[in-house]
Amino acid sequence: MHTLFFAGSLRADSLNKKYxxxxxxxxxxxxxxxxxxxxxxxxxxxxxxxIQNSTGFPAELKQLAEKIAAADALVISTPEYNGSIxxxxxxxxxxxxxxxxxxxxxxxxxLLAASPGPLSGVRGLWHTRVPFEAVGVHVYPNxxxxxGAGDAFxxxxxxxxxxxxxxxxxxxxxxxxxxxx
Amino acid sequence: MHTLFFAGSLRADSLNKKYxxxxxxxxxxxxxxxxxxxxxxxxxxxxxxxIQNSTGFPAELKQLAEKIAAADALVISTPEYNGSIxxxxxxxxxxxxxxxxxxxxxxxxxLLAASPGPLSGVRGLWHTRVPFEAVGVHVYPNxxxxxGAGDAFxxxxxxxxxxxxxxxxxxxxxxxxxxxx
Amino acid sequence: MHTLFFAGSLRADSLNKKYxxxxxxxxxxxxxxxxxxxxxxxxxxxxxxxIQNSTGFPAELKQLAEKIAAADALVISTPEYNGSIxxxxxxxxxxxxxxxxxxxxxxxxxLLAASPGPLSGVRGLWHTRVPFEAVGVHVYPNxxxxxGAGDAFxxxxxxxxxxxxxxxxxxxxxxxxxxxx
Amino acid sequence: MHTLFFAGSLRADSLNKKYxxxxxxxxxxxxxxxxxxxxxxxxxxxxxxxIQNSTGFPAELKQLAEKIAAADALVISTPEYNGSIxxxxxxxxxxxxxxxxxxxxxxxxxLLAASPGPLSGVRGLWHTRVPFEAVGVHVYPNxxxxxGAGDAFxxxxxxxxxxxxxxxxxxxxxxxxxxxx
Numbered sequence: 001m002h003t004l005f006f007a008g009s010l011r012a013d014s015l016n017k018k019y020x021x022x023x024x025x026x027x028x029x030x031x032x033x034x035x036x037x038x039x040x041x042x043x044x045x046x047x048x049x050x051i052q053n054s055t056g057f058p059a060e061l062k063q064l065a066e067k068i069a070a071a072d073a074l075v076i077s078t079p080e081y082n083g084s085i086x087x088x089x090x091x092x093x094x095x096x097x098x099x100x101x102x103x104x105x106x107x108x109x110x111l112l113a114a115s116p117g118p119l120s121g122v123r124g125l126w127h128t129r130v131p132f133e134a135v136g137v138h139v140y141p142n143x144x145x146x147x148g149a150g151d152a153f154x155x156x157x158x159x160x161x162x163x164x165x166x167x168x169x170x171x172x173x174x175x176x177x178x179x180x181x
Numbered sequence: 182m183h184t185l186f187f188a189g190s191l192r193a194d195s196l197n198k199k200y201x202x203x204x205x206x207x208x209x210x211x212x213x214x215x216x217x218x219x220x221x222x223x224x225x226x227x228x229x230x231x232i233q234n235s236t237g238f239p240a241e242l243k244q245l246a247e248k249i250a251a252a253d254a255l256v257i258s259t260p261e262y263n264g265s266i267x268x269x270x271x272x273x274x275x276x277x278x279x280x281x282x283x284x285x286x287x288x289x290x291x292l293l294a295a296s297p298g299p300l301s302g303v304r305g306l307w308h309t310r311v312p313f314e315a316v317g318v319h320v321y322p323n324x325x326x327x328x329g330a331g332d333a334f335x336x337x338x339x340x341x342x343x344x345x346x347x348x349x350x351x352x353x354x355x356x357x358x359x360x361x362x
Numbered sequence: 363m364h365t366l367f368f369a370g371s372l373r374a375d376s377l378n379k380k381y382x383x384x385x386x387x388x389x390x391x392x393x394x395x396x397x398x399x400x401x402x403x404x405x406x407x408x409x410x411x412x413i414q415n416s417t418g419f420p421a422e423l424k425q426l427a428e429k430i431a432a433a434d435a436l437v438i439s440t441p442e443y444n445g446s447i448x449x450x451x452x453x454x455x456x457x458x459x460x461x462x463x464x465x466x467x468x469x470x471x472x473l474l475a476a477s478p479g480p481l482s483g484v485r486g487l488w489h490t491r492v493p494f495e496a497v498g499v500h501v502y503p504n505x506x507x508x509x510g511a512g513d514a515f516x517x518x519x520x521x522x523x524x525x526x527x528x529x530x531x532x533x534x535x536x537x538x539x540x541x542x543x
Numbered sequence: 544m545h546t547l548f549f550a551g552s553l554r555a556d557s558l559n560k561k562y563x564x565x566x567x568x569x570x571x572x573x574x575x576x577x578x579x580x581x582x583x584x585x586x587x588x589x590x591x592x593x594i595q596n597s598t599g600f601p602a603e604l605k606q607l608a609e610k611i612a613a614a615d616a617l618v619i620s621t622p623e624y625n626g627s628i629x630x631x632x633x634x635x636x637x638x639x640x641x642x643x644x645x646x647x648x649x650x651x652x653x654l655l656a657a658s659p660g661p662l663s664g665v666r667g668l669w670h671t672r673v674p675f676e677a678v679g680v681h682v683y684p685n686x687x688x689x690x691g692a693g694d695a696f697x698x699x700x701x702x703x704x705x706x707x708x709x710x711x712x713x714x715x716x717x718x719x720x721x722x723x724x
Contacts, residue, residue, distance in 0.1 A: 010229035046227055046269045047262075048191035081228075083315030083669070084266070084308075087275040088227040091268030118661055118690075126492065126626070126666060127265075127311060133491070133503040134264030134304075138540075141495040147661075178500075181543045264488070299480055299509075307445070307485060307673065314672070314684040319721075322676040328480075359681075362724045372591035408589055408631040409624075410553035443590075445677030446628070446670075449637040450589040453630030489627070489673060496626030496666075 001180050003027065003034040004071040008078025008089040008128070010040050015149040019114035020077035022159055026169045027075075032176055034075075037067060039092065047094040061095050068096070069103040073179040074137075075172070077112035080124025085131065093131045105136045108179035110172065113145045114152070120145030140175045144168055182361050184208065184215040185252040189259025189270040189309070191221050196330040200295035201258035203340055207350045208256075213357055215256075218248060220273065228275045242276050249277070250284040254360040255318075256353070258293035261305025266312065274312045286317045289360035291353065294326045295333075301326030321356045325349050363542050365389065365396040366433040370440025370451040370490070372402050377511040381476035382439035384521055388531045389437075394538055396437075399429060401454065409456040423457050430458070431465040435541040436499075437534070439474035442486025447493065455493045467498045470541035472534065475507045476514070482507030502537045506530055544723050546570065546577040547614040551621025551632040551671070553583050558692040562657035563620035565702055569712045570618075575719055577618075580610060582635065590637045604638050611639070612646040616722040617680075618715070620655035623667025628674065636674045648679045651722035653715065656688045657695070663688030683718045687711055 005024040007016035020036065027034050042060040045051060068074070078089055096104055109132055113121030125143045132139050144167060146152060152159055159165040186205040188197035201217065208215050223241040226232060249255070259270055277285055290313055294302030306324045313320050325348060327333060333340055340346040367386040369378035382398065389396050404422040407413060430436070440451055458466055471494055475483030487505045494501050506529060508514060514521055521527040548567040550559035563579065570577050585603040588594060611617070621632055639647055652675055656664030668686045675682050687710060689695060695702055702708040 010227070011231045011234075040229070044227060046191070046225060046272055047267070048221070048269070050192045081271075081275045082278050082312040084312040085271065086228070087268055087270075087272030088229070089268075090262075090266065090271050091227055094262045094268040097263050119663075119665060122662060122666055123315075123669060126669075127308065129495070130308060130488065131263040131265040133501075136503050138500070138503060139495075141498050141500060300482075300484060303481060303485055304488060307488075310676070311669065314682075317684050319681070319684060320676075322679050322681060372589070373593045402591070406589060408553070408587060408634055409629070410583070410631070412554045443633075443637045444640050444674040446674040447633065448590070449630055449632075449634030450591070451630075452624075452628065452633050453589055456624045456630040459625050485677075489670065492670060493625040493627040 001033065001072040001176070002070065003032060003073040003075060003176065004067060005034055005036045005075045006039055008076055008086050010088055012040070015114040015116065016077040016079055018153050018157055019112055019146055019149060020075060021157060022153070023075055023077065023112060023168060023172060026165070027172050027176065030169070030173060039088070044091060044095055047091055052098060057099065065096060065099055065103040068107070071107070073108040073176065075110045075112065077114055078121070078124065078128055079115060080113065080121040083123045084127040085124060089128065090131060093135065097135050102135060104132065106138070108138045108140065108175070110140045110175040111143045113143070114149035115145070115147060116150040118147045120147035140178070142171050144171050182214065182253045182357070183251070184213060184254040184256060184357065185248060186215055186217045186256045187220055189257055189267050191269055193221070196295040196297065197258040197260055199334050199338055200293055200327055200330065201256060202338055203334070204256055204258065204293060204349060204353060207346070208353055208357065211350070211354060220269070225272060225276055228272055233279060238280065246277060246280055246284040249288070252288070254289040254357065256291045256293065258295055259302070259305065259309055260296060261294065261302040264304045265308040266305060270309065271312060274316065278316050283316060285313065287319070289319045289321065289356070291321045291356040292324045294324070295330035296326070296328060297331040299328045301328035321359070323352050325352050363395065363434045363538070364432070365394060365435040365437060365538065366429060367396055367398045367437045368401055370438055370448050372450055374402070377476040377478065378439040378441055380515050380519055381474055381508055381511060382437060383519060384515070385437055385439065385474060385530060385534060388527070389534055389538065392531070392535060401450070406453060406457055409453055414460060419461065427458060427461055427465040430469070433469070435470040435538065437472045437474065439476055440483070440486065440490055441477060442475065442483040445485045446489040447486060451490065452493060455497065459497050464497060466494065468500070470500045470502065470537070472502045472537040473505045475505070476511035477507070477509060478512040480509045482509035502540070504533050506533050544576065544615040544719070545613070546575065546616040546618060546719065547610060548577055548579045548618045549582055551619055551629050553631055555583070558657040558659065559620040559622055561696050561700055562655055562689055562692060563618060565696070565700060566618055566620065566655060566711060566715060568701070569708070570715055570719065573712070573716060582631070587634060587638055590634055595641060600642065608639060608642055608646040611650070614650070616651040616719065618653045618655065620657055621664070621667065621671055622658060623656065623664040626666045627670040628667060632671065633674060636678065640678050645678060647675065649681070651681045651683065651718070653683045653718040654686045656686070657692035658688070658690060659693040661690045663690035683721070685714050687714050
């Protein structure tokens with residue numbers, strides 16, 4: 001089983017990129033196969049059906065769709081923007097949902113969130129579930145939010161707090177076991 | 182009182198543009214002042230904080246923000262994409278929420294939806310409320326969804342069905358009365 | 363594998379009881395094992411922690427919890443009350459969530475809805491997912507809503523419309539196959 | 544203008560009763576008229592349309608409905624149960640929604656939440672908005688969650704933390720000003 005790990009934010013210094021990379025490290029440590037991709041390498045315009053009808057699907061969308069189609073499971077760590085899913089992540093789902101076959105169909109997904117504040121992006125996570133579920137993704141019921149993420153990682157990108165690392169590791173293990181079945 | 186009318190979809194032939202234009206016509210007929218704008222005239226990149234930090238806010242964002250700031254109320258008709266808010270509309274909110282002062286703060290908003298199918302975009306409407314409410318917008322509790330929109334307008338863009346026109350007119354009147362207070 | 367089928371409404375003549383019984387019939391026809399229960403046989407007071415602390419858990423709750431714990435999967439057909447989950451179904455989840463072990467944990471759940479109107483309870487379904495997911499239930503992404511349910515069943519309780527029967531059958535088959543894994 | 548203050552939980556020692564009473568005290572201090580009611584004084588069975596059809600509406604429901612109808616605005620502080628609205632509060636909305644005239648229609652509502660944990664019930668608040676909005680209530684966009692509520696009140700029930708008191712006071716003032724308009 002191969003799992004794709006990526007963040008729902010684009011900026012280079014994203015806390016969610018750090019968090020999902022740490023999740024990947026922990027998954028590999030536990031013997032799983034996985035790979036990090038950066039959505040910044042797959043730039044997409046804002047979805048407009050007129051673009052789809054005139055110039056077709058962007059090449060970067062097709063490349064990303066192939067990556068997703070080839071993976072058995074996804075782990076996405078996403079910020080909360082205005083109490084909800086980031087526009088860029090929703091935009092990606094909207095583009096992907098136009099493809100046939102639709103690469104997200106029947107995938108297993110674990111959602112994570114990292115935020116500098118104390119609320120750990122939990123409102124955003126619940127809104128991020130919905131469009132994925134609407135296109136047939138099996139979103140794992142448990143989600144792991146990391147509050148105070150600005151100070152949570154050491155110089156090598158590892159979670160400093162043993163308890164938070166253990167919780168992430170445990171949820172990852174349960175998720176990957178179920179996704180395998 | 183001046184109200185801004187726009188659609189949550191970009192494509193030129195959008196049913197939601199037709200629907201919101203009909204709402205504007207009915208509002209004017211009832212003596213209200215309002216104006217239609219097309220989000221396609223305000224193209225925005227997908228939000229990325231690195232863009233904001235390197236090149237600043239797009240000129241089109243600032244122009245649109247001025248339009249919104251100058252309006253007393255908003256009427257938006259939006260499609261449902263994958264059970265939720267369209268990525269492009271969420272992207273617009275994410276960009277606007279970075280401005281200071283934030284042009285959406287304390288605005289009154291009526292949400293409409295038009296869809297070719299029978300469900301009239303009602304799931305999407307409920308998800309569209311959330312990020313607006315999260316940034317302090319007073320979203321009117323009633324929303325008006327138009328199912329079967331592909332066949333709902335005559336050659337002049339008027340709603341053929343008298344009952345549907347009356348319902349939209351009535352909700353608009355109540356919304357504008359409250360927004361005025 | 364044994365699946366429990368019940369409705370989210372209490373009244374004797376509930377359309378959702380009819381719909382979930384039809385789902386059970388189709389599941390049995392396809393060789394699955396399942397059983398219908400009527401929540402009316404498990405009357406519960408409105409949850410109040412003072413009741414739990416003074417008189418303990420109601421006997422009917424414990425009986426129902428045993429039924430759920432013994433099942434491998436659940437199929438629930440639920441009406442939409444005021445755009446959301448019915449209070450009585452939420453009340454049941456609130457009571458169950460206080461038990462230890464919690465009988466809903468890690469169960470697989472398929473949600474259905476029947477409604478007399480055209481919108482088929484789809485808003486309610488999306489709100490019904492949330493508390494189940496919050497307590498660790500794997501809610502199947504696809505849900506099947508039946509609009510116009512007042513006229514949908516024949517004298518024997520079978521769905522008259524072949525297409526609607528096929529759609530329900532197909533979703534049930536996919537759900538039960540995954541729940542088995 | 545007269546405002547009704549109540550909590551979404553029933554237990555006698557509820558943190559949300561404390562919080563909403565403190566909100567009432569602050570509102571009175573600012574010259575507003577208001578009154579606390581305890582939902583425990585209005586016990587209701589779990590909603591079942593068969594009850595409505597056989598014995599009619601409970602007397603306690605009618606008394607509570609009169610209180611609500613006579614008020615101009617509502618302030619409700621509610622716990623989060625399983626990531627969503629408490630079953631008993633949803634049950635109350637379901638009962639009220641059956642009355643004609645419907646006492647909640649067009650009311651203004653401010654939602655608060657108190658919780659012992661750090662997340663301050665914010666997920667629950669967003670789910671609590673929905674059924675109120677579905678029946679036509681103007682739910683104020685800002686909501687105030689109080690985390691760590693177990694230790695937040697002094698012996699007289701006042702919020703110890705000056706900043707949290709100021710934030711609640713400020714939101715109350717803005718809400719009541721708008722509700723008055």
